[in-house]
Amino acid sequence: MRGYRLGRLLVTLLAVGGLTLVGVGIARLPPRPPQPDAAGLPHRAAAAPSLPPLPRAEPVEVRIPRIGVRAPLVSVAADAAGALEVPPLDRPGVAGWYRPGASPGELGNAVVVGHVDSPAGPAVFFDLGRLRPGDTVHIARADATVVRFAVDGVEAYPKDGFPTDLVYGPGGAVGLRLITCGGRFDQDRGEYVDNVVVFATRTA
Template sequence: MWWRRTLPAVVALLAVSGLGLITVGLTAEPTRPPRPPADAPTRSRPAPDLAPLARAAPVRVQIPAIGVRAEIVAVGVDAAGVLEVPPLDKPTVAGWYRHGVSPGETGNAVLVGHVDSPAGPAVFFDLGRLRAGQEIQVTRADARVTTFTVDGVHAYPKDHFPSGLVYGPADAAGLRLITCGGPFDDATGNYVDNIVVFATRTA
């Protein structure tokens, strides 16, 4: 019968395929987030003549260039003074640093999001792919949508985080997006770098 001749081949194929998948499973390299080029240009643009907005919490962020459309929750700092991030079981949510200004106010508003979680890539996984000139839209609780244009994307070691550039005062409305990047340190369970996107309000 035909199956007597083909069954051994099918069994052998299944065994080889199974062994191959197990080998792949045991030696898989983790999916690593994109890293901005070290020489990524920073576009210095004159701030357009836009009247600053009143304070209103952001509720949604959209970044069409990398397919981000995420809800935003307010975050603060933990007991050690480190910036909080949304819980890992909500990897698709971004956080707004509520002690700073809101998007559209004069100053730099700060949004933070996970690069990945145990479930895989998270909301800001592709932040390192953003380039100068691409747009970010933030919807606020007052229903206004503010548009920011990327000035630059850079990676910084966490122990040399540019706090002044991220949280410091500014004369115009800016936006800072933060996530993790660079090599993953298995000993500490953390990425070594932070990826920071610098953007200026343009509409």
């Protein structure tokens, strides 16, 4: 039940960028972020890891060469009500690592979240929907190691259908989940209608 609550609140809080855009009185709609292929890039269950898991270490930077992302990571957690924190909107170039979960390189799914936009324009994960299977994601850690992941799939989910188990659930591989908002911007609700989720598995 707690995992479900985190998933639902994650979906809600990742829409903060859209809410702020409306709240500050911007009259025009924000640019629509790139989306996964219409045909879908379904998540594939990762095979058992061929590399041993790494010990826990705090991640400090995420790099995604295909979309030109090189961003610092800050720790985020859940508050007393179970709501997931996100990086502050006044730092749109920063992504957040969900600290209570796995660290990148540990067995399980490490979760990294980022805004799609901000009052100033596109944010750190604006182009997340451009990723395709085989693209790489690099996570630099505080212990001076760099963990490399390969994208398995990219999907967009309606916010009332967030895949909590696939994102937070335990797995037999060293996984990574990147999450942001996506889809159409609903001006009446002041938020994007979907979430984009990237599924990736450690390769080095």
